Amino acid sequence: MRADIKDGVIRRVVVGAYEFVATVPADKAGEVEKHFTALAELGVRFDIKRIDDAKIEKFIRELTDKQRRILEHFRDSDEVSMDDLRGDVGDLRGPIAGLNTKARREGLVGENEQALEPDVEKGVYRLNPKMRVVVERLVRGK
Known part of the structure; x- marks a missing residue:
């Protein structure tokens, strides 16, 4: 390892x-x-589906400014406070719904998954682990 x-x-x-x-x-x-x-x-073998770089690049290119800023909050953590996100971008519903739709369309997350998963009880959004590579590329590309 x-x-x-x-x-x-x-x-x-x-x-x-x-x-x-x-x-x-x-x-x-x-x-x-x-x-x-x-x-x-135990005999567990990993079969990791590699995400096509072109899909990641297309996803990043199509991000709005608000969506980009939301994802940048996940640079160092897999959970980000809803209040912190609202303080930066205002209303979250539209930008996050768009992020989820784009991520599904590009095959970055499954059809029944979300790029950012809300945990209302904790007041945070969680980054879908499949999206970590996208955030890393977004941050590195700046």
Whole structure:
């Protein structure tokens, strides 16, 4: 296992030919490795669907300014406060609905999935793990 660590956070885990996006504190690297090893010992094999770079680039190109700003909030975390997002972009319903529609259309998330999943009880939006690669590309592309 290889882990890419930035600012004290594991950003990417590579196990053999498979790459996983992560946002795990660096001090948990041993625990992450232990779990991957245990899965491998059980016979679990990973079949990761690679997302076509062209689809990611098209998705990013078609983002509105508000959608881009929303996704940038997920640069360092998989959960972002609804209040923080509202404070930055105002009304969230339209931009987030558009994000979800675009992500489904490009095959970045499944037909019954959302790019950003609301947790009203906690007052946060959660980034669908499949969208982490998109956020990383968006942030890196600036």
